[in-house]
Amino acid sequence: MTSQRPSFRLCCVFCALLSGILWLLMTQGLSSVASAQESPADAEKPTSPKPTKTEEKNARRYQMRRDHDPNGTGKFYMGREIAQVMSFHGAPWLERPEREEEERLSVLVKLLKLKPDMVVADVGAGSGVITILMAREVGDKGKVMAIDIQKEMLVLLGDKLSRIGLKNVELVLGTEKSPKLEPNSIDLALMVDVYHEFKFPFEMMEELAKSLKPGGRIAFVEYRREDPDVPIKLVHKMSEAQVKIEITQPEFGLKWKETIKDLPRQHIVIFEKPIEEPKP
Numbered sequence: 001m002t003s004q005r006p007s008f009r010l011c012c013v014f015c016a017l018l019s020g021i022l023w024l025l026m027t028q029g030l031s032s033v034a035s036a037q038e039s040p041a042d043a044e045k046p047t048s049p050k051p052t053k054t055e056e057k058n059a060r061r062y063q064m065r066r067d068h069d070p071n072g073t074g075k076f077y078m079g080r081e082i083a084q085v086m087s088f089h090g091a092p093w094l095e096r097p098e099r100e101e102e103e104r105l106s107v108l109v110k111l112l113k114l115k116p117d118m119v120v121a122d123v124g125a126g127s128g129v130i131t132i133l134m135a136r137e138v139g140d141k142g143k144v145m146a147i148d149i150q151k152e153m154l155v156l157l158g159d160k161l162s163r164i165g166l167k168n169v170e171l172v173l174g175t176e177k178s179p180k181l182e183p184n185s186i187d188l189a190l191m192v193d194v195y196h197e198f199k200f201p202f203e204m205m206e207e208l209a210k211s212l213k214p215g216g217r218i219a220f221v222e223y224r225r226e227d228p229d230v231p232i233k234l235v236h237k238m239s240e241a242q243v244k245i246e247i248t249q250p251e252f253g254l255k256w257k258e259t260i261k262d263l264p265r266q267h268i269v270i271f272e273k274p275i276e277e278p279k280p
């Protein structure tokens, strides 16, 4: 009797395994039969909402190409390859001590001619190095809307703001297509090293143009692509001409105002939302 026990147990385990496999095969088979027997109406049910006409039109503004820069996304807009979004893991690079010498951020903020009561948007604020400089410049009567699509970046910035006690900054979690700003609410929207990595630049620009007050400005700070000595990967640089081509599209209603070339590596290309003339 005792010598038969192990083989009896082995036999039970084997049977249990076999019935498990059989059960799995049957349920898999049944579910595939069930899906094959779905009514045509069920099969046609859309998994995501049908794109609107505008969404379809906007989708045609972008092309995917196989042959592209390894540092880019393979997605092209108006002949330019869109760069990859810088991850929040790269925040220490934004905070590097030598950045002031390389980019003269304090000079950049002075060149923007901010006034004490302005509402400014730092679009793609990252860890907020420039947000903080601008918040000090606009003072208690003014406000900085710090927008980013990465929650982690906003958390880093939020921690810094509470440590230094700055209260005139509002953190906004945007999306790839929208900065989530109110229409006619912004005096100046700034993008430092950001625009070239927007996944949906057309949609973002439509929204940003709406968010500007009449007479409001939008400033693009990009590494100069025209200058081979600027030590930055090609897809992360933009020429002044390319910025102008993309931003002066009639849909946005913006006018080029000036290009400031006083920074060591970047240009500041500024556009304005014209004040509408009152109709006679």
Ligand SMILES: C[S@@+](CC[C@H](N)C(=O)[O-])C[C@H]1O[C@@H](n2cnc3c(N)ncnc32)[C@H](O)[C@@H]1O
Pocket (backbone or CB within 6 Å): 085, 086, 094, 123, 124, 125, 126, 127, 128, 129, 130, 147, 148, 149, 150, 153, 174, 175, 176, 177, 178, 179, 191, 192, 193, 194, 197, 198, 199, 204
């Ligand atoms: C290279 S970092 C620059 C950060 C900051 N402007 C600076 O110079 O310190 C680019 C930032 O833009 C953000 N970004 C990318 N696409 C965005 C979008 N559609 N809306 C808002 N932020 C975006 C990224 O998450 C990233 O934090």
